[in-house]
Amino acid sequence: MFKLPPATPLPTLTPTPIPTVIPPPLPAIRLSIPAIDLNTSIEDIFPIDKSSSSGGRNPVWEPIAFAVGHYNTSGHPGEGRNIVLTGHNNTQGEVFRYLDQLRPGDQVILFTEENEFYYQVQKKFIIPYIGVEEDGDAMLQSYAAPQATEMVTMISCWPYATNLHRIVIIAVPFSD
Numbered sequence: 001m002f003k004l005p006p007a008t009p010l011p012t013l014t015p016t017p018i019p020t021v022i023p024p025p026l027p028a029i030r031l032s033i034p035a036i037d038l039n040t041s042i043e044d045i046f047p048i049d050k051s052s053s054s055g056g057r058n059p060v061w062e063p064i065a066f067a068v069g070h071y072n073t074s075g076h077p078g079e080g081r082n083i084v085l086t087g088h089n090n091t092q093g094e095v096f097r098y099l100d101q102l103r104p105g106d107q108v109i110l111f112t113e114e115n116e117f118y119y120q121v122q123k124k125f126i127i128p129y130i131g132v133e134e135d136g137d138a139m140l141q142s143y144a145a146p147q148a149t150e151m152v153t154m155i156s157c158w159p160y161a162t163n164l165h166r167i168v169i170i171a172v173p174f175s176d
Contacts (some may be wrong), residue, residue, distance in 0.1 A: 027112065036102065042085065079149075108121060119174055126165050
């Protein structure tokens with residue numbers, strides 16, 4: 001009698017994991033700060049090169065009219081990066097007119113197409129500027145630089161009548 005070789009076992013199916021697609025973070029399109037009755041749109045802005053007296057070139061993000069400008073190289077809500085916003089204080093819509101009235105704990109809300117992100121004001125800084133522009137620009141760049149945690153950095157001229165200085169407001173994600 002002819003003996004057949006043992007049967008080869010059927011292969012077992014090992015499920016192939018389906019890669020999880022994580023959508024990129026959405027940009028903020030609106031800013032609300034209830035303490036100063038601010039509710040305005042946000043638009044991306046792109047740097048222009050500015051010459052310094054030492055011969056170097058620095059990127060500068062100029063505020064835009066009637067809206068808040070978002071530094072295009074900075075973060076988006078929920079991404080864990082520094083989200084840098086700038087706006088005019090006394091011209092072209094004055095969107096950041098009352099930024100100096102913010103106090104620690106005041107609420108800042110960023111809206112994307114799908115979500116709301118809540119932050120609270122943590123710190124306020126006044127940076128000398130007119131007459132010491134290079135030092136002022138260096139300070140502003142340090143506040144606008146990438147940070148280790150998510151935050152919102154808002155920058156404008158100050159005070160209202162002279163624009164002698166710059167104001168920087170830092171808000172961090174809200175925690176209960």
